[in-house]
Structure formats: structure tokens, C-alpha cells
Amino acid sequence: MALKQDYIRKMEIRKQRKVEAGVVSDRFPEIRNMVIHMTYFHDAKNPVLMERTINVFPTSIAYFNMECMTKGCDNGGFDLTPVISRLVKHHKKSAKGNMICEGKIEEFSSDHAKVSYQINITYNKRLS
Numbered sequence: 001m002a003l004k005q006d007y008i009r010k011m012e013i014r015k016q017r018k019v020e021a022g023v024v025s026d027r028f029p030e031i032r033n034m035v036i037h038m039t040y041f042h043d044a045k046n047p048v049l050m051e052r053t054i055n056v057f058p059t060s061i062a063y064f065n066m067e068c069m070t071k072g073c074d075n076g077g078f079d080l081t082p083v084i085s086r087l088v089k090h091h092k093k094s095a096k097g098n099m100i101c102e103g104k105i106e107e108f109s110s111d112h113a114k115v116s117y118q119i120n121i122t123y124n125k126r127l128s
Ligand SMILES: [Zn+2]
Pocket: 068, 069, 070, 073, 074, 076, 077, 101, 102, 103, 104, 112, 113
């Protein structure tokens, strides 16, 4: 039971953070469109856990803290927000990188999960 309550509590926190994040057009008005491609790796024989592509529009929620897919991972995840902020600040079109989950998990080592990401941004034309 405790586990289930813990899960519900986490989902509530996530929901609240998403509400607070607002929408992309408010937070990053320069962005017309953004594509985030992520590959999830975990500590196993077959390390690729999954791949996903996220299309972000001005109306999307500006929440880019991606969940860690490892069961039981506490406070983990991959926060792409600083990467995206940096890109927008310098008006760069793309970025690539890796990120390791900092979450804690009992039966696994600290490097239980990582992602490699690629972000492509299309900007709005500047109004002159
Ligand atoms: Zn994790």
C-alpha cells in the first residue's frame, strides 16, 4: 500500500510542476517548433530500453524533465530544461548530448540509466 501511495504522491507532484511550468509560447516565445529525440539506456545486457521522439509546439507544456524509466528510481529523471534554455539563449538550432540519471535506487548502481538526446529547434522569424 505504501508503495502505491508513494506513486500517487509522485504523480501529484509531477502534475503540479507541469501546471507551474506554463506553456512554451510563454516560456520560450522564440520557439516555433522543437523536436526532441531521446534514446533511453539502462543497465542490462540489451542496453537500449526505448526510443522516443517528442514534438513540441508553442501550445505544449514547457516541462522537459523526462522521467527515469527504471522502476523504483527515486527523484530521478533527465531535465532537458537547462539545455533548451541555453539553446534558445544563443539561438542555436540543435544540440546533442548524454545525461545520466541522478536518482537513487536500491538494487542498482548509480549509473542505472542514461539517455542520449538530440534537440532540433525551429525559431520564429524575428519581427522587424
Ligand atoms: Zn533513475
